[in-house]
Amino acid sequence: MNIWRYGDDINTDMLFPGKYTYTCSTLNEIKPHLFEDLDPEFAAGVQTGDIIFAGKNFGCGSSREQPALGLRGAGIEAVIAISFARIFYRAAINQGLLLIECPDAVMAYQPEDNVTLQLEAGTISVGNQKFSFPTLPDEILAIRDAGGLLEYTREKLKLR
Amino acid sequence: MPRTFAEKILAHHAELEHVVPGQIVTVKPAHLMMHDNAAAIIGKINDDLARYGLIDSKLPIIVLDHVVPAVDEKTATNHQKIRAFVKKYKVRHFFDAGVGICHQVVMEQGLALPGTIVLGSDSHTCTYGALGVFATGIDRTEAAALLLTGETWLKVPQSIHITLKNKFQPGVTAKDLILTIIGDLRADGANYCSVEFHGDIHVLPIEDRFTIANMAIEMGAKNAAFPIDILAEKYLASIGVRKEQYSTFWADNGATYQQHLEYDLASLTPVVAKPHTVDNVAPVKAVAGTEIDQCVLGTCTNGRLSDIQLAAKIIAGKTVSPHVRLLVIPASRAVLNAAMQAGYIQTLSEAGAMILPPGCGPCLGAHMGILAPGERCLSTSNRNFRGRMGCKDAEIYLASPATVAASAITGKITDPRSVK
Numbered sequence: 113m114n115i116w117r118y119g120d121d122i123n124t125d126m127l128f129p130g131k132y133t134y135t136c137s138t139l140n141e142i143k144p145h146l147f148e149d150l151d152p153e154f155a156a157g158v159q160t161g162d163i164i165f166a167g168k169n170f171g172c173g174s175s176r177e178q179p180a181l182g183l184r185g186a187g188i189e190a191v192i193a194i195s196f197a198r199i200f201y202r203a204a205i206n207q208g209l210l211l212i213e214c215p216d217a218v219m220a221y222q223p224e225d226n227v228t229l230q231l232e233a234g235t236i237s238v239g240n241q242k243f244s245f246p247t248l249p250d251e252i253l254a255i256r257d258a259g260g261l262l263e264y265t266r267e268k269l270k271l272r
Numbered sequence: 273m274p275r276t277f278a279e280k281i282l283a284h285h286a287e288l289e290h291v292v293p294g295q296i297v298t299v300k301p302a303h304l305m306m307h308d309n310a311a312a313i314i315g316k317i318n319d320d321l322a323r324y325g326l327i328d329s330k331l332p333i334i335v336l337d338h339v340v341p342a343v344d345e346k347t348a349t350n351h352q353k354i355r356a357f358v359k360k361y362k363v364r365h366f367f368d369a370g371v372g373i374c375h376q377v378v379m380e381q382g383l384a385l386p387g388t389i390v391l392g393s394d395s396h397t398c399t400y401g402a403l404g405v406f407a408t409g410i411d412r413t414e415a416a417a418l419l420l421t422g423e424t425w426l427k428v429p430q431s432i433h434i435t436l437k438n439k440f441q442p443g444v445t446a447k448d449l450i451l452t453i454i455g456d457l458r459a460d461g462a463n464y465c466s467v468e469f470h471g472d473i474h475v476l477p478i479e480d481r482f483t484i485a486n487m488a489i490e491m492g493a494k495n496a497a498f499p500i501d502i503l504a505e506k507y508l509a510s511i512g513v514r515k516e517q518y519s520t521f522w523a524d525n526g527a528t529y530q531q532h533l534e535y536d537l538a539s540l541t542p543v544v545a546k547p548h549t550v551d552n553v554a555p556v557k558a559v560a561g562t563e564i565d566q567c568v569l570g571t572c573t574n575g576r577l578s579d580i581q582l583a584a585k586i587i588a589g590k591t592v593s594p595h596v597r598l599l600v601i602p603a604s605r606a607v608l609n610a611a612m613q614a615g616y617i618q619t620l621s622e623a624g625a626m627i628l629p630p631g632c633g634p635c636l637g638a639h640m641g642i643l644a645p646g647e648r649c650l651s652t653s654n655r656n657f658r659g660r661m662g663c664k665d666a667e668i669y670l671a672s673p674a675t676v677a678a679s680a681i682t683g684k685i686t687d688p689r690s691v692k
Contacts (some may be wrong), residue, residue: 121459121460121549123549123657124657125637125655125657125658125659125660126657126658126659129637129659129664130636130637130638130659130660130662131636131637131638131642131659131662133309133338133636133638134308134309134338134339134346134347134350134638135344135346135347137312137315149658149659149664150658168460169459169460169463169492172459172460172492173395173655173657174395174636174655175392175393175394175395175397175409175410175411175412176309176411176412177411177412177413180411181413195460195463197460197463197492198463198464198492198494199395199409199410199411199489202410202411202414203411203413203414206411206413206414206417207413249296251296251425252296252425260413261413261414261416261417262316262317262320262413262416262417264417265320265417265420265421266320268421269320269324269420269421
């Protein structure tokens with residue numbers, strides 16, 4: 113498992129350059145360009161179960177959803193940040209990508225630290241420290257737990 | 273108990289007596305705005321649409337603007353798919369390539385009605401807050417689900433109260449104001465918040481309010497909000513919207529805010545946002561003399577008639593620097609036609625500007641003015657992120673139409689107040 117560490121205000125153009133927005137929409141098209149202009153090693157090295165640590169305002173900028181779709185598809189287990197930009201936050205819920213707002217965990221993390229998530233308990237272990245993070249309201253968790261908004265919507269429509 | 277704009281309008285649409293910040297409410301937006309990304313949105317739910325149909329043919333507004341005219345086979349095919357969808361599902365509000373930039377078109381067409389909720393699969397959907405709409409951007413998947421269900425959830429935001437006082441000095445514009453605010457609050461300073469503008473609103477022409485509301489997302493805001501005053505009513509009447517068609521909401525005195533800010537418009541000076549973040553704001557004076565290769569006048573932030581008029585007045589009788597490419601992109605066909613009628617296009621073209629078709633132009637880096645490594649662009653657009661104009665080794669400075677026009681003449685970043 114890799115841990116990727118980025119700074120503050122990682123915007124949507126760093127996550128996925130705008131020039132590809134109207135030509136790439138599937139995971140295979142998106143993945144090679146994730147973090148392309150910021151960290152060319154990411155796309156080649158990312159593995160299922162990896163975690164991203166970031167500073168404040170992760171995902172700011174455009175409403176393009178390739179960053180959330182791409183990170184989920186690339187197997188990112190969670191993005192742990194000091195804070196997230198709201199359109200990205202919503203996009204992540206809709207893709208079933210786990211975002212955790214936990215400034216203390218971000219500050220505590222040192223390279224080589226082991227990181228594990230205890231989702232049920234709402235805690236995260238970083239090295240030998242443990243931190244709590246707030247959980248989402250049930251109605252929002254239901255969307256993420258269904259695997260994303262479209263899956264959730266299809267279930268709802270079937271019941272109508 | 274006194275309430276904010278966001279609390280009142282969301283309570284109304286959620287059919288609740290009152291709501292509080294943090295509460296999740298279910299709402300049915302009046303419209304869902306989409307642009308070229310409608311192709312990807314409908315692509316997600318082709319089978320579902322065939323099974324359940326489009327919830328309401330009046331819900332979607334589709335405007336082709338991001339890559340128009342199409343730049344390659346793939347974008348052309350996307351446009352073709354959208355036209356087929358529009359025909360098949362009898363989408364009422366469709367505007368093909370050339371009509372204009374989505375946010376300008378939505379307002380010009382009278383589809384952004386005060387008191388309504390409009391969601392859009394574009395981050396600058398917050399622009400319609402200038403007309404008292406609760407408007408915010410969403411992702412493509414959310415848009416796809418909306419086409420099937422017509423409803424979604426919104427979290428009631430905290431609000432920020434900004435009071436504006438006095439009026440601008442010559443050479444200072446609404447763009448300088450909003451860049452100054454973003455520089456103070458920073459890129460996340462209004463994250464999740466509704467940003468309300470109060471005070472001497474009457475000194476701001478409606479197009480200034482569009483510019484200000486447009487950039488609220490650059491400080492993380494969920495939405496921007498202006499009250500409906502006489503100027504807004506006049507604007508709505510001028511585009512054929514009758515008073516009976518809308519209702520208005522505005523904050524009560526004494527509502528609870530996350531913070532209060534105040535700006536004296538008379539004390540502001542021209543500013544730029546330096547590379548590579550919108551909150552990296554500095555006075556034009558501090559960067560004056562910086563050489564530039566390209567100037568962009570246009571986009572959903574500053575491509576309206578008053579912007580083109582301001583630039584044409586500054587450039588009239590002068591010529592664009594031979595070292596600079598000045599791209600002029602009217603925000604809509606209506607703006608282009610009015611600017612031609614008034615002679616501004618003639619003035620700008622004679623001075624050496626390139627006139628491009630209404631649309632987003634190079635703003636998002638897809639076409640029509642991509643930068644080369646090492647080049648520097650001064651633009652009236654709203655984002656200067658690294659790589660935004662298609663090249664990660666280029667620089668973008670953001671400024672007002674006045675600063676861009678003055679700088680296009682000299683080939684260097686220039687304080688518009690210094691041009692005689």
